[in-house]
Amino acid sequence: MGPYARALDANLLTFGRLLRSQGLLVSAFEVGLGARALAVVDLSDPEAVHLGLRTVFAKSPLEQRRFDRLFERFWSGDLASGTESPFDELQARIPNSPQPQGLSVLDWSQGRESEERVDTMGYSPAEVIAGQDFAGVETGQVETLKRLVARLGRKLATRLSRRHRLSQRRGQQLDFRRTLRHSLAHGGEPLELFRRRRRREKTRLAFLFDVSGSMMIYSQFLLQLAYAFVQQRALGRTEVFGFATDLYRLTDTLRLLGVEDAIGAARMAMPGRSGGTKIGTSLARFLERYGAALDPSTVTIIASDGWDTGDLEVLERAMRSLKRRSAQVIWLNPLAGSPGYRPSAAGMKTVLPFVDVFAPAHNLDSLRALEGHL
């Protein structure tokens, strides 16, 4: 290995560490692979090096964009000069280096809690009063919530799978493998027939909840609800999204961590959510990006107050499409829990024709009541 190659490897290692610090899935293994990739591409051509390393290091469109930015900054200066890469200095030059994650997640989420309360006070005092129930939902009560959601899930699953059960009887197949194995004991006479049932299609769930300013006070409760949905096992594939002006997929974030870390991380994943809501746009984005995950056995649950600051035509179109592509659309509106509530927000009026179940969801009791609706 010549001195040039060695300098290249050292730089690659530093670059790999930089990528990892920016959230890309890069370990020593990928760096090794990167080094092998450099042996294949034309080193005199910056674009070839760029594309080669990106193929190895960046594993999603988002990571590719991040990679492009970092590649530019890193290799424009340090590689050419051949000097040792000043990693720390580089770090300092890159904006938004995330703080080391971990403990801080929880501190952050708890620290924010009080500020949020203050923000919302100014927004609408009536809502704050209606929302007092939620503030009371402590993390300890997540267990109750999980049990409740499991019951809801089972209920949805059994109610919607009746059709599947009928078709299963017809679709029942012989299990040749077992039948034949056992027939050997009777000299090849298949005396016992073994049957195989088609794998049952479980009811799926898509849960989308509003995290915009007007829903801020419910956000803790809805996040806990989302967590409970993701953790339950009664239903099949469950996908969870938060939305305000944009859509955030939270399924993995909420699935892989304990409740407090998960909720903290989910909050971190949704920056700038205190503005208005574009429900229509968010739902349209959901359909466009994840719509293929919907099928006739999917129950879509949306939790929002229906205050849409976007185009109502977009909202109507998205709802029509949602309705057509899922088994059932359930709309949970926290405001519906307040006495005398009428769904008068223009957005709410737009969506109601496409909603199968419209129910309040502002506390545990209202969720228990929902069980009765199903």
Next chain:
Amino acid sequence: MHSDIDAIQASLAEQSYIADRPTATALGLARALERPLLVEGPAGVGKTEIAKAMAQLLETELIRLQCYEGLDTAAAIYEWNYQRQLLHIRLTEESSRSLEARETEIFSHDFLLERPLLKAVLAKRSAVLLIDEIDRTDEAFEAFLLELLSDWQLTIPELGTLTAAHPPLTILTSNRTRELSDALRRRCLYLWIDYPSFDKELEILRARVPAAGEALTRQVTAFVQLLRRLPLEKTPGVAESLDWISALVVLDADSLGEEVVTASAGVILKHVEDQGRFRSKWLTVLLEAVSGPEGWREQVWLERAWQQLASKI
């Protein structure tokens, strides 16, 4: 060795597959580093085609596993040929051989039905294995695949462990209907294919449907490029523009007019609502945009045409 990447790009073009540099690089690296390649992107941008073109280029077999929900080992790896086994048991009923010997016989290679993954492992020379729409399977299958992709071994209880002598060039595609696990992503090299640029799409249409003629090809490219920017329920991919231009050739059109576009709109817009809004709101302005005298030149033109169009809608 980097000439490999250029060579791939050139040879793919001979197969009428227009690969840009990221695509050629990814394919070159997948071969050189012997890693599976995960290809993601919207529907209809030619993800599956890559594998077909690669198999042609390498003059090797294309083995395809189409994924769906509930895909199981019997459909993906192997199955015993039960009819033959039953027949064999019958035919050897009178023989003096022991039960064990007869059992061994019916669980041998002759009675095995190879499904795509087993086929890929047993291949005599390195094949191209296409695992299509991996996002449609469940996590359990993904986990199984992860193991296979790392050591190319399969275990069949009756036969033991089989190891691939010539691991295939593996291409996985995903439409991103669900996120794949990080473990699978890490195992693979990655390629994102987006809708093509004006120039790339023009080149693709030219290469694949030469009968259309230059003027129509440019006009169709311009039309589809603009159409993609509109808020559609289902955005047409390259597959749709290819179908469309073929349909226009069949309809004997040499340029786009209201009548012929209306007649063939179903080929590019596969959603009732899209078609409705297309006819009532967009058709006229789109046609106007692509039929101007200085029309459909290239990317620069496209940006300008889009701005004009956006102001009218």
